[in-house]
Amino acid sequence: MITMDLLTSSAADIVTQIKKGYVSTEEYIAKIFDHIKKVESNVHAYISLNDLAIERAREVDSAVKRGEKLGKLAGIAIAVKDNICTSNMKTTCASKILEHYIPPYNATVIEMLEREGAIIIGKTNLDEFAMGTTTEFSRFKETRNPWDIERVPGGSSGGSAASLAAGETTLALGSDTGGSIRCPASFCSVVGLKPTYGLVSRFGLVSFANSLELIGPMCRSVYDTALMLNCITGRDSMDHTTLDVDTKDYTATITQGVKGLKIGLVREMISDVDEHVSKTIHDAASKFESLGANLNEVSIDSLQYALASYYTIAMAEASSNLARYDGVRYGIDMGPEGFEWNSYYTKVRSNFGDVVKRRIIIGTYVLSSGYYGKYYLKAQKVRTLIKQEFASLFKTYDLLIAPTMPILPFKIGEKTMDPLHMYMTDIDTVAANLIGIPSISIPCAFTDGLPIGLQIMGDHLSEELLIRAAYAFEEITDVKKVIV
Amino acid sequence: MKINIGLEIHCQMTGLKSKLFCSCEADYRGKQPNGNICPICLGLPGTLPLLNKKALENALMLSLALNCKIPDVVSFYRKNYFYPDLPKNFQITQYNSYQISSIGSGGTVEFDHKKVRIRRIQLEEDPGRLVYESGIATSNYTLVDYNRAGVALMEIVTEPDFDDPKDVKLFLNKLVSVLEHLGTCDTKLDGAVRCDVNISQENKKKVEIKNVGSFKEVEKALVFEISRQKSFGIKGIEVKSETRHWDDIRRITIQSRTKEEEQDYRYFPEPDIPAAYLGNELINSLTKQMPELPDARKSRFVENFGLSEQNAQILIDEKDTADFFEESLKLYDDAKEISNWFVTDLKVFINEANGIRSLKIKPSHIAELVKLVNQSTISRNTAKQILQQIVKSGEMPSVVMNNLKATKISNEEALIQIVDDVFAKETIAVRDALKNEKAINFLLGKVIQSTRGRADPKLTTELIRKKIASIST
Numbered sequence: 001m002i003t004m005d006l007l008t009s010s011a012a013d014i015v016t017q018i019k020k021g022y023v024s025t026e027e028y029i030a031k032i033f034d035h036i037k038k039v040e041s042n043v044h045a046y047i048s049l050n051d052l053a054i055e056r057a058r059e060v061d062s063a064v065k066r067g068e069k070l071g072k073l074a075g076i077a078i079a080v081k082d083n084i085c086t087s088n089m090k091t092t093c094a095s096k097i098l099e100h101y102i103p104p105y106n107a108t109v110i111e112m113l114e115r116e117g118a119i120i121i122g123k124t125n126l127d128e129f130a131m132g133t134t135t136e137f138s139r140f141k142e143t144r145n146p147w148d149i150e151r152v153p154g155g156s157s158g159g160s161a162a163s164l165a166a167g168e169t170t171l172a173l174g175s176d177t178g179g180s181i182r183c184p185a186s187f188c189s190v191v192g193l194k195p196t197y198g199l200v201s202r203f204g205l206v207s208f209a210n211s212l213e214l215i216g217p218m219c220r221s222v223y224d225t226a227l228m229l230n231c232i233t234g235r236d237s238m239d240h241t242t243l244d245v246d247t248k249d250y251t252a253t254i255t256q257g258v259k260g261l262k263i264g265l266v267r268e269m270i271s272d273v274d275e276h277v278s279k280t281i282h283d284a285a286s287k288f289e290s291l292g293a294n295l296n297e298v299s300i301d302s303l304q305y306a307l308a309s310y311y312t313i314a315m316a317e318a319s320s321n322l323a324r325y326d327g328v329r330y331g332i333d334m335g336p337e338g339f340e341w342n343s344y345y346t347k348v349r350s351n352f353g354d355v356v357k358r359r360i361i362i363g364t365y366v367l368s369s370g371y372y373g374k375y376y377l378k379a380q381k382v383r384t385l386i387k388q389e390f391a392s393l394f395k396t397y398d399l400l401i402a403p404t405m406p407i408l409p410f411k412i413g414e415k416t417m418d419p420l421h422m423y424m425t426d427i428d429t430v431a432a433n434l435i436g437i438p439s440i441s442i443p444c445a446f447t448d449g450l451p452i453g454l455q456i457m458g459d460h461l462s463e464e465l466l467i468r469a470a471y472a473f474e475e476i477t478d479v480k481k482v483i484v
Numbered sequence: 485m486k487i488n489i490g491l492e493i494h495c496q497m498t499g500l501k502s503k504l505f506c507s508c509e510a511d512y513r514g515k516q517p518n519g520n521i522c523p524i525c526l527g528l529p530g531t532l533p534l535l536n537k538k539a540l541e542n543a544l545m546l547s548l549a550l551n552c553k554i555p556d557v558v559s560f561y562r563k564n565y566f567y568p569d570l571p572k573n574f575q576i577t578q579y580n581s582y583q584i585s586s587i588g589s590g591g592t593v594e595f596d597h598k599k600v601r602i603r604r605i606q607l608e609e610d611p612g613r614l615v616y617e618s619g620i621a622t623s624n625y626t627l628v629d630y631n632r633a634g635v636a637l638m639e640i641v642t643e644p645d646f647d648d649p650k651d652v653k654l655f656l657n658k659l660v661s662v663l664e665h666l667g668t669c670d671t672k673l674d675g676a677v678r679c680d681v682n683i684s685q686e687n688k689k690k691v692e693i694k695n696v697g698s699f700k701e702v703e704k705a706l707v708f709e710i711s712r713q714k715s716f717g718i719k720g721i722e723v724k725s726e727t728r729h730w731d732d733i734r735r736i737t738i739q740s741r742t743k744e745e746e747q748d749y750r751y752f753p754e755p756d757i758p759a760a761y762l763g764n765e766l767i768n769s770l771t772k773q774m775p776e777l778p779d780a781r782k783s784r785f786v787e788n789f790g791l792s793e794q795n796a797q798i799l800i801d802e803k804d805t806a807d808f809f810e811e812s813l814k815l816y817d818d819a820k821e822i823s824n825w826f827v828t829d830l831k832v833f834i835n836e837a838n839g840i841r842s843l844k845i846k847p848s849h850i851a852e853l854v855k856l857v858n859q860s861t862i863s864r865n866t867a868k869q870i871l872q873q874i875v876k877s878g879e880m881p882s883v884v885m886n887n888l889k890a891t892k893i894s895n896e897e898a899l900i901q902i903v904d905d906v907f908a909k910e911t912i913a914v915r916d917a918l919k920n921e922k923a924i925n926f927l928l929g930k931v932i933q934s935t936r937g938r939a940d941p942k943l944t945t946e947l948i949r950k951k952i953a954s955i956s957t
């Protein structure tokens with residue numbers, strides 16, 4: 001037996017030891033559960049835990065003993081955001097409406113990860129239906145930032161990010177509609193990747209804004225991110241918006257560095273940010289130069305409309321997607337007896353939280369007749385404009401960098417009363433969703449004990465390049481990613 | 485007074501194996517309630533619609549058949565409204581306000597030398613079904629059956645080009661025949677077609693009649709509604725703009741109980757179904773695959789078989805009839821004689837039975853029947869009698885004939901005996917016949933009657949004339 005810290009090690013290392021039989025999966029999974037028991041009262045990352053995880057671990061161990069061929073993630077613990085459907089576990093979206101809902105099927109990503117031997121540890125907390133930037137708007141609990149439990153972990157995949165940073169899992173899945181993977185990755189000092197739209201199946205991801213969102217890996221290292229991405233990409237017959245591209249081994253080219261790459265620092269994304277953030281990202285830019293990249297400041301004029309465009313489209317789609325929660329077929333049952341349809345709907349749907357209600361109302365408004373052209377259509381035009389500006393930049397630049405978040409993790413409750421201010425924090429992340437390009441957030445530095453994330457964006461399907469650059473940066477920096 | 489009538493027709497794609505966006509069976513009829521559903525058509529969280537390519541192709545075929553313009557890109561929209569029969573509380577459909585999204589638009593259909601313009605054809609999903617166990621008025625609860633939810637529907641909207649309910653009927657006949665020839669919709673299945681009708685008379689408000697449950701009822705509903713509006717005119721009452729329903733039991737239109745509110749459906753593009761680029765290749769290949777359509781078939785019947793236009797029209801009005809006709813023709817090559825049966829005696833049975841396939845008769849029966857008549861083995865009258873039996877029993881005509889011992893009596897001796905008997909009984913008629921040539925027909929009728937149609941008319945007439953001549957001399 002070798003000694004390794006199973007709570008903080010990378011998936012790549014643990015899986016190697018499991019396959020060799022040096023690490024018992026059962027012990028490893030049990031250790032994670034013990035740790036969860038210890039820290040959950042502070043972190044509140046999980047909504048539910050998987051009772052069958054230990055059993056799965058034993059299966060992996062006996063497969064190792066029998067010398068069977070094992071998957072790429074054999075025995076590895078994975079935390080799953082609770083808006084991704086799991087057939088044996090509740091999938092609540094942190095909403096009262098789906099509090100006891102168990103889907104009859106697995107999301108495609110869950111099927112793929114389990115086929116590679118990953119073990120679901122539990123389902124993680126989020127803002128209700130992934131609508132939020134702090135995970136404060138879960139209807140069950142507020143997840144805390146493990147680096148400072150007075151502060152928010154970011155959101156909406158706050159539970160996934162916090163569980164990684166607190167050593168409560170080895171890998172995690174998040175979803176990103178306007179920054180929901182990258183924001184908490186930044187606030188919790190972990191790695192989070194939003195892949196190219198269509199690279200990963202959305203089948204089984206409970207829709208918030210279909211044209212913007214995607215499932216993506218959240219990890220404590222860039223290498224683990226590549227490893228996990230290897231397992232979840234590809235055309236899915238259950239999702240017509242997936243792209244028909246060959247699966248790749250993103251670890252194969254990971255060490256190729258950034259020498260000779262043209263990298264642009266996006267002026268509009270760094271101009272109005274916290275001074276610590278600004279300084280840190282400028283330092284990061286210099287580090288890329290020192291690694292041999294050509295660095296320039298670039299400007300994207302249409303970005304000033306990105307946030308307005310994003311929220312218009314996201315809320316419009318959400319208002320329609322969330323219409324199905326009416327308590328008739330599944331989810332909360334309020335007893336329809338004695339109610340006329342509309343009043344029963346009113347009764348059931350009053351269980352949505354205020355944040356969700358606000359978005360449904362605004363989304364309904366922007367789609368109303370007479371307003372469609374003024375809002376929704378205009379937002380789509382802005383989207384096209386942004387797409388064009390980025391496309392012309394990518395003719396010259398391989399990658400773009402920016403802060404992930406314009407501010408440092410803030411205190412719980414600090415912004416809950418000010419939705420507009422809250423929306424503003426998404427300013428640097430939404431562009432990638434609007435135009436469907438990949439974007440990764442990696443730990444960049446700590447200032448006053450609080451993490452700052454670096455965002456790297458690339459053209460469609462440039463994940464390989466993104467991962468190479470992120471890995472090169474990670475190699476020359478030493479930023480903590482876990483606190484146990 | 486000018487009347488404008490427009491139609492909005494919904495046809496289920498009953499020819500498909502699966503629903504529009506999932507792999508559940510398209511044939512939902514007769515199944516256990518909520519036994520033909522899956523996570524997708526039930527709209528469970530996280531599921532995505534998967535467009536049935538065959539449905540798209542079928543709808544394209546119909547659009548081509550109705551001479552519609554096909555857009556380069558076909559897209560879908562969400563129509564948002566809350567109703568318990570809609571699993572997602574929105575319907576995936578198409579919408580043409582912001583762009584041409586529907587699969588066909590700007591078409592024309594010719595029928596009976598007239599023309600109607602087709603505004604659009606679109607593809608959409610059928611909702612589920614609300615079930616009121618003790619009737620809609622008295623049930624104090626509602627059951628919802630989602631077996632039908634997600635079945636592919638084609639919506640066909642015409643311009644308000646009709647001015648006569650009779651033309652509406654002729655157009656619908658044509659449409660049914662086109663649908664049958666394409667194999668997309670079996671209009672005879674219960675609930676497979678629904679029709680909304682709008683009528684506006686000159687200087688009067690538009691009235692809509694919703695949900696007429698079969699094409700046969702449409703003409704009746706229109707005739708009723710027009711006479712209702714006329715009687716309002718006579719009484720000096722203003723016709724209101726309203727939505728009415730056709731009550732097919734009382735045969736009247738009635739004002740809808742629930743006032744249809746002005747709904748805002750908040751249409752927007754369906755983000756889960758990428759816009760489909762059709763391209764010339766697909767359209768060309770569909771054009772090649774296109775089966776023979778009613779118009780072409782009719783021309784072929786007229787040109788190749790020498791049928792009258794009218795008879796050819798009756799044959800092609802229902803595909804089954806036309807197919808049956810051609811199958812019979814393969815067995816016995818006399819198009820004119822065979823077609824005559826379809827437009828006369830057999831037509832009555834077909835109409836009664838709601839289609840020829842519900843009868844026990846087979847093409848081989850018609851072929852043999854015509855052959856027996858042509859060979860003078862049986863008279864036409866006997867053949868009619870035999871037909872009556874075989875549509876019910878499915879026996880071969882020759883078998884029925886033998887059972888009836890129905891061979892035409894062309895034996896002279898036997899006939900002379902019968903003629904003598906008739907002359908003995910009908911003395912007054914015989915006397916008339918001596919003076920008046922026409923009275924011979926009366927005597928002939930009597931002979932045929934007494935042989936139950938088996939007497940050879942030609943021979944009998946000869947014998948009667950001989951006998952009259954012998955008396956008069």
Ligand SMILES: [Zn+2]
Binds near residue numbers: 503
């Ligand atoms: Zn289904």
